[in-house]
Amino acid sequence: MASSASAPSKTRKKKTEKYKLKDLKTLGHQLLSSRAHVNNLPLLLTFVSPGSPPQHVLESLLSLQSFFTPLVPDLPSSSASGLKEDAKADPESIYRTWLRSKFDDFVRSLIEVAVSAQAEETLKEIVLDAIMEFVKMGKGGRFQSAIYYQLIHSIVYSSTEVGILLELLSSKYLKYIDICYFTYITLEKLSRNLGTKDTRDDRSFADGGDGRDLKASIEHSISTIHYIISHVPPLNSQDEMSDREMWSGSGDGSGMSESLKPEVEKPKSEKHESSVLSATKIAKKIKLKFTKSWISFLRLPLPLDVYKEVLVSLPQAVIPHLSNPIMLCDFLTKSYDIGGVVSVMALSSLFILMTQHGLEYPNFYEKLYALLQPSIFIAKHRAKFFELLDSCLKSPLLPAYLAAAFAKKLSRLALSVPPAGALVIVALIHNLLRRHPSINCLVHREDGESEPKDHLKLEEQTAGNGNDSTGKYLSKKPGFDHFLVAEVNPVKTNAMRSSLWEIDTLRHHYCPPVSRFVLSLENDLTVRAKTTEVGIKDFSSGSYGTIFGEEMRRRVKQVPLAFYTATPSALFSESDFPGWTFHYEKGEKTDANNNDGITKDVIEDHAPLSAKRQRVES
DSSP, X not given: OHHHHHHHHHHHHHHHHHOOHHHHHHHHHHHHHOGGGTTHHHHHHTTOSTTSOHHHHHHHHHHHHHHHTTTGGGSOOTTOOGGGTTTTTOHHHHHHHHHXXXXXXXXXXXXXXXXXXXXXXXXXHHHHHHHHHHHHOOGGGOOOHHHHHHHHHHHHTOSSOOHHHHHHIIIIITTSHHHHHHHHHHHHHHHHHHHHHHHHHHHHHHTXXXXXXXXXXXXXXXXXXXHHHHSSOOOOOHHHHHHSOXXXXXXXXXXXXXXXSOSSOOOHHHHHHHHTOOHHHHHHHHHHHHHHHHHHHHTSOOOHHHHHHHHHHIIIIIGGGOSOGGGGHHHHHHHHHHOHHHHHHHHHHHHHHHHHSOOOOTTHHHHHHHTOOGGGGGSTTHHHHHHHHHHHTOOTTSOHHHHHHHHHHHHHHTTTSOHHHHHHHHHHHHHHHHHXXXXXXXXXXXXXXXXXXXXXXXXXXXXXXXXXXXXXXXHHSXXXXXXXXXXXXXXXXXXXXXXXXXXXXXGGOSSHHHHHHGGGGGSOTTOTTTXXXXXXXXXXXXXXXHHHHHHHHOOOSOOOOSSOSSOOSXXXXXXXXXXXXXXXXXXXXXXXXXXXXXXXXXXXXXXXXXXXXXXXXX
């Protein structure tokens, strides 16, 4: 079988090797000069292949393109089968049907050359221009969607690198409105076909088949679809759409309506209505196609890298242009439930649907509370997450226990995050205390300030574990923090019984900007007229580099010195050793101004349990 299949290709190579570039030019001139040399057409088609030399491919392409350009508008459609019945009676129809089949072979050969890895980049660009010219020349100047579908289908399912084709398509042709329109239609069909193909591949893999290669090819096709659909320029307004050019037609309103008409025959009344389509109707059509293509694409099993890129582009590039953004709720809620970085990236789009389109999402704040982990402070998209977190906690209708849970969880994270993360946390807690005066009790709480009912509840919970003495000891132990940091439900964290003692520790933080910024929480935040909210955007993208740069630009009045500005009177101060006492023996304490500057160290054992160093100045 293999030898018989390779035999035609070998004979074809032998035939093509006989012809030189001059011979191809002669064949082309003969084909264009008279119909008597129409048999040169199949011969020139054999040179339009990935294995032919680039000069031969180019010369054959130019001759065949010049031959088919005036004939394409008058050729019958590929699906016309009724012409075969009248083949004996009408030789002209036979000839045109044969030309149509050769034209289809020519288009398929051009697409093979365009997506092949052997062709050069300049040749690919010329071939793509020729294909798009044939897309432009339909009956009455209508868009040839069948040829365009074949092109996009071959690009999407190509196993070779097609980056140059994608760049050329996005830079040269996606600026035309009719190409954008049919691109959405084509990508919707390909996405639906890929979805059904993926389900079939899963079944075959479950039956015992090896579906790894198929899965890799599907992921490659999905990445290609995402590149195309993300590079189609959006239609921001109807005025911009009316100013966009048309690839097929004259470019005015009538040409636009002709290109957007389906190929099905319509009554005269409907044709008259379609010929006067306004820019509003066309914008609505394109918007619907945009929505269908994106929804079909998002139903595919997206690879992780494509998944993240989609979540990043949804808020600005997709949601504002959808006909009904609520259609994304299933995709976004599933993404938000995944957890980790994916949930962080889905939060932005989900927040837009909740605030602008009335989406109700139960347990939203529980999922948001679960995202507060130390890893979020070193994530790539942490800046946007902190801004959205501040926006989500801005509502005055937020319950006090929920605001307290977020404030307490953030303050606990401040003990383990980098200095840039501690600055963001202080800013978030500052805004929470200012917006919700009911949680200002967390700023300072003495032992025993909790209500007796809360103590009883804690004792009942600990008594259920079978250790009553431990529960009573914990509830009465000074300095015991009732906050449950491992609890995922913010309602059960006991945050209202705790305090923000972690923020007090940041006053002694090793990083000076953190310790200075904590002083802003010492103001009376309940007086809203004297305080302002802190902009989270100023701290959300901070890092060690930004902190170091700000410290280098900061002008300070005092700097640490390597020597004492005044002569010290003691080696250590009493505050350095809490619990120790330093005293002089009787009769040996003299005035420091009258001594001669000579000191002696005397070590005496006062008791067997402790030894103290005493300094005797003489």
